[in-house]
Amino acid sequence: MDSDNSVTCVVTIEWLQNQGSVSRKVIHKSATVRLIRNIAKQILLEVRPGKSKSPIEFLLQSFTVFQKFITEGKASIKFIDLKCTVFLSNAPPAQLISFLKIIFIKMTGQIEKGVSKNPLRDQLLSNKPFQSGQEISPATAVEVERAKQKAIAGSRASITTPSPSNVRKRKFIDHSQPKISTAKKLYHNPTACELTEEQTSILNAALGGQNLFFTGSAGTGKSFLLRRIIAALPPDVTMATASTGVAACHIGGITLHQFAGIGMGTASLEKCYELASRSSVAQVWRRTKYLVIDEISMVDGVFFDKIEAVARKIRRNEKPFGGIQLILCGDFLQLPPVVKYDGKLTFCFQSKSWKDCVKRTFELKKVHRQNDSTFINILNSIRIGRVTKEITETLVATARQQIEKDGILATRLCTHINDAKLINESKLDQLEEKSRIFNAEDSDINATKILDQQLPVPSSLVLKVGAQVMLLKNINVANGLVNGARGVVIRIDADAPVVHFRTGKDYKAKSEKWTVKTVSGSVISRKQIPLKLAWAFSIHKSQGLTLDCVEMSLGRVFDAGQAYVALSRAQNLQSLRVLDFNATQVWANPVVLEFYRNFRRELHEMEFIPLGKKPRNK
Structure with missing residues (x-):
């Protein structure tokens, strides 16, 4: 069966009376919906509930498709005549x-x-055999291009739904043609990019129901792959989480602490059971089938053990994590856990439950962020705490580079969040221009604190002409207007700032929308100008970003992997300036290095283990 021609989900079918009231309603908790053709080669929508129930077929004519909530896994198809x-x-x-x-x-x-x-006469006269119920053929390149142009054009002649204003003006609406509302959205699928072979193998393992952990150096597309995995899972039973609010935002999820419902996890296990037993928290734990955790390197091992025990207790299931499928992602050679129990740092892989919970491991090796092999080799060495004389000379030489361009200064990466905040506020105050405040529009005024924690955009943005800013959303990838692009405010119009970017493009910043899922499954949103002051940025807040103009002083580095995270944000050596570089600023945790040595040994051994059924004993 061609996967594009079918979808498995919850299906509810409603038939209406002439007065508009529901005359009959059928709900199938799990059904496969697919496209088939009848003997007359007409396209039908088939709903196949499963096991012993007969399929229901609908002729695809005189229908409308509504897909406003498609990213939440919801859509509806209305058959007008029926x-x-x-x-x-x-x-x-x-x-x-x-x-x-x-x-x-x-x-x-x-x-x-x-x-x-x-059509029936045409079929009977043709020499080609054809059976009713046959699946439709895959879309050809010509069909795809024709439909894409139809969707993008959005003209009245197309089969997309007219705008509401046009509908009101029309006295008669022709239902003989199918309509798909906002069909253009179908061609802006964020999950449409091709996966590499190594990414595909991880996706297949996740969809195959395996508990897994995948890792990789900075820029290997870990978060990108995680978003693809999340998009391939049923949303109502999938919890996408991360150890930090910034990382959670990147994958459209919530923080692991929000999901777990046991606070910071510092209480006793019995108290954690009590906290997780609250009806709202327990309900989420019980309905979850897939738990995704990004930036697992920053999750403390003690906390991991506690939520694993909580999962078994609340779900009344003694399987690891109460039978929830785990999909873990991160790089232990980057930032370590923030929380330390009794002054002792415990990594997640040191937890008692790690080996029972993680059955498959993978490593992404292809770097996508940088394409300079020299810089990639430098970063790979620094990742494991290895600094040669040549690496030192190369990074020291960057201190003399002039990476500023068209008044756009380099962003200073700071080891401490407060340092970055003070630099930005001080630099803004020094500008003599009049300040302008842009306030965000939050869908729920009571959720402002949550949105501040999880979104990169502030609730209140203060700008002046001359302010150094960073773009916080992909606006136009072809023109370089991407998340992390650097620019300077050249003027402020009545409704929006105009920014000149390092790529040479000017952009009038309009409000963009960010959405955040809550633990209960509801969605809250914020509309704000997609900019942030960028004279300085903290290393922690820069995770996931690619910066095209960055400088750093690593003298105050206090954690293993911190220097590596900072350096790996740079797009290339030409866009990087390292001040006062010293090899002592770079080190890797020996416990983590030992973990990766064992990890790669196991991966190597797995390559020689044949997959499939075990042979029977004779």
Whole structure:
């Protein structure tokens, strides 16, 4: 079965009476919805509930598709003539996007070719055998391109739904043509980029139900892959979490502490059981089937053991983590846990439950952030705490580089968050221009604190002409207007600042929307100008960013891996300036190095273990 031609999810079907009230309603908690053709080669939507129940078929004509909540795994297909609506929910978002795209492509192609007046006669006269219920063929490149142009054009002649204003003006709406609301969104699928072979193997393992941990150096696409995995899982039972608010924002999730519901985890295990037994917390634990944890390196081992015990207790299941599938991601050679119990640092892999919980391990090796092999080799050496004379000379030489351009200064990476804050406030005060305040629009005024913790954009942004800023969202990748791009405010219009970026492009910053999922599954959002002051940035807050103009002084480095995280933010050696570099500022935790030595030994041994069923004993 072609995966693009089907989706497995919760299906609710409602039939309405003429008065608009529901005459019949059917709910299938797990059903496969696919596209097939009948003997007349017409496209049908088939809902197959499973086991002994018969499938239900709907002819795809005179219908409308609503996909406003497609990224949450929800969509609906309304059949006008049948007075029936098929509601899809808890569908893996990537699968749902692909499925709706196929509907759009195939129906667009059918309209282009025209519908025969007598398709059954055409079928009988043809020499080609054809059976009713046959799956539709995969979309061809020509079909995809034709449908894409239709979606992007968005003209009245296309099969996309007209804007609400146009609908009101029309006295008659033609329902003979299928309509897919905002079909253009189908061609801006954030999960559409191709995966590498090593990324695909991890995705397949995750979808195969295996508890796994994958790692890789900075810039190998760990968070990108994690988003792909999350998009391929049913959202209602998947909890995407991370050890920090910044990392959680990158994968569209919440912090692990928010999910666990046991505070910082410093209380006794019995108290943690009590906290997690609260109905709202326990309900989330029990419905979760997939738990994703990003930046696992910053999760303390003691905390990991506690939430593993809590999972078994609350779910009344003695399997590791109460039977929840774990998908863990991070690099232990980057930032270590912040919380220390009794003054002792414990990594997650040192926890008692790690070996029972993690059954498969993977390592991403291809670096995507940098393409300079010299710089990549330097970073790989620094990651393990190895600094040669040549590396020292190369990094010391960067101190003399002029990386400023068109008035855009280098962002100073600081080891401490307060240092970065003080630098930004001081530099802004020194500008003589009049300040302008941009206040965010939050969907829930009571959620401002949560949004401040988890989003990169502040609730209140103060700017002046001449302010150094960083772009916090991908606006136009082709023009270099990407998350982490550096610029300077050149003027402030009545409604928005205009920024000149290092790429040479000017951009009038308009409010963008960020959304955050709460533990309960509801969504809160913030609309704000996608900028932040960027004279300075903390190393912790820079995780996940690629900076095109950065300088650093590593004299106050206090953690293993901190220097590596800072250096690996740079796009290349030409955009980097290291002040007063000293080899003593670079080191790796010996416990972590030993973990990775064993980790790679196990990976090497796994390559020689044949996969599949074990042979029977004779």
